[in-house]
């Protein structure tokens with residue numbers, strides 16, 4: 176336990192917990208947290224300023240507790256016949272996941288995820304006193320054995336991340352439907368990277384009708400280029416938002432957050448206009464890495480998992496020494512790089528070529 180904590184009566188199970196910590200370092204090329212590298216246009220910046228100005232006079236009042244208009248906008252964006260009653264929003268999808276585990280997990284309950292996957296799922300499980308069950312993936316990171324593992328463990332909450340972080344791989348819908356049929360608990364499909372998926376990869380939104388224990392989580396932090404806004408959301412049967420009302424803190428989404436997120440949604444086509452370029456850049460990166468004799472996982476996201484290295488930390492550090500920051504995560508020997516602008520990718524390729532040539 177860190178020395179300063181010894182002075183505090185902190186919960187035993189948190190004493191040795193490592194806080195989430197992708198490094199936030201000043202570098203020329205930042206490719207470690209899967210953000211969209213393209214900032215908002217001048218016009219969108221001005222629209223955000225106007226939106227904040229318009230609500231500034233109401234900041235003495237609490238925000239709309241149920242974020243109704245924002246949820247209407249989110250439902251309209253998602254389509255699939257969804258309405259505001261099917262959606263719920265919070266400060267990042269991390270908060271949505273926390274609320275889901277507060278409502279459906281908790282003491283005496285379990286959550287199952289298939290590793291390697293998003294490291295916050297087990298961390299949020301721990302913090303909400305939900306026992307974490309580490310399920311496994313196939314050799315190629317597929318999930319052919321998901322339903323069987325769900326059946327075996329009887330989890331109260333199951334997470335399927337698709338496209339998965341850090342592997343980039345997505346899960347066919349029939350496997351998700353099978354996992355749903357195999358559980359009496361909640362099935363949460365974390366689709367943080369959905370907008371980047373390759374053509375022909377459908378979203379689990381299409382599975383929602385008739386499946387009241389299925390939840391699809393999304394975020395504006397990735398394709399939507401709004402990580403700083405902190406806005407995550409879900410789509411599900413209306414009973415799910417109703418359940419979350421019981422655990423959410425009142426007024427959890429500030430008036431400013433709601434106004435900025437609605438402005439971003441009103442500029443959906445501009446914000447998503449970079450997705451096509453990022454997908455092409457990603458596919459080119461996979462080809463380039465394989466051409467260098469490296470292994471690169473197929474990716475439906477805005478990052479690529481590649482390797483394998485005997486000492487991945489050494490490679491990560493050598494890239495950082497060249498002001499290129501990527502992520503040391505995933506299975507031993509692998510590294511993850513976020514897809515950036517063409518200039519950033521060219522800097523990454525040059526740096527990696529130099530490092531590998533050493």
Ligand SMILES: Cc1ncc(COP(=O)(O)O)c(C=O)c1O
Nearest residue numbers: 267268269293340367394396407
């Ligand atoms: C799979 C996955 N889910 C959820 C999140 C959380 O995103 P946010 O809280 O910014 O919405 C991330 C962020 O990296 C992620 O990779």
